[in-house]
Amino acid sequence: MLSFATHNDRAGRIAAGLSNGGVALSEDGGQSWxxxxxxxxxxxxVAVAAAASNPETLYVSVHGDGLWKSEDAGRSWVFAMDRPWLADAERDLTALASVDLASGMGGIWLYAGxxxxxxxxxxxxCRWQDVQPGDAMDALVSGAAPAPEAPLPTGEPIHALVSAASVPMRLYAALPSGVWASADAGxxxxxxxxxxxxxxxxHPNNADQVVALTADGLIQTRDGGLSWTPLANN
Structure with missing residues (x-):
């Protein structure tokens, strides 16, 4: 299994992306699939996410292919979108997060690493775009955006990405350089x-409580990343 997704409104449900292809779904917290x-x-x-606005809607990134969508908890899938074109090539999506913020296009956002x-x-x-202030229509009309004040490190792969359900603008990203946090939707x-x-x-109800997987095991913070402790000690 390469990736997992859960949803607050479906206790016990886990969607998993598989290394040999396809998706497995558990409704009992991983006891059966x-x-x-x-x-x-x-x-x-390589990546899977549940839509923040609808737990039955799932998104997956298929290696070498693109973004796929299911509206029935994975029972059927349709192609949604090609991979983003970055630095003169299509790039695989390594992480997905549905972010429950209005896009300005009648829906919400899907963020991707x-x-x-x-x-x-x-x-x-409609189109992949950079993360920037303002809504989607502004970005599409202008065709260019001012540089963010403090983006993620340039060229560093994003291993995982999450939006806090209780505070959707709060994002956390897992990178080779560590955990990064944003309080303004990226x-x-x-x-x-x-x-x-x-x-x-x-944590679904506490945006400051985060668990991260490192080479030495799981670490936890209860203050938004200001301090960390090994999870086994808590």
């Missing part, structure tokens, strides 16, 4: 740890 791969290409599913950094698209899937980022991080999760 069911294949949910009909229509997906036979390639690794790549091997080169962060991008996002409204859930109407415009300004601050480094919150210096340990190489492969995964990150945030």
């Amino acid at each position: 069911e294949a949910r791969s009909q229509g997906l290409p036979e390639a690794p599913v 790549t091997g080169l950094g962060l991008t996002r698209v409204p859930d109407c899937f 415009v300004v980022w601050a480094q919150r740890s210096s340990f190489r991080t492969d995964a990150v999760a945030v």
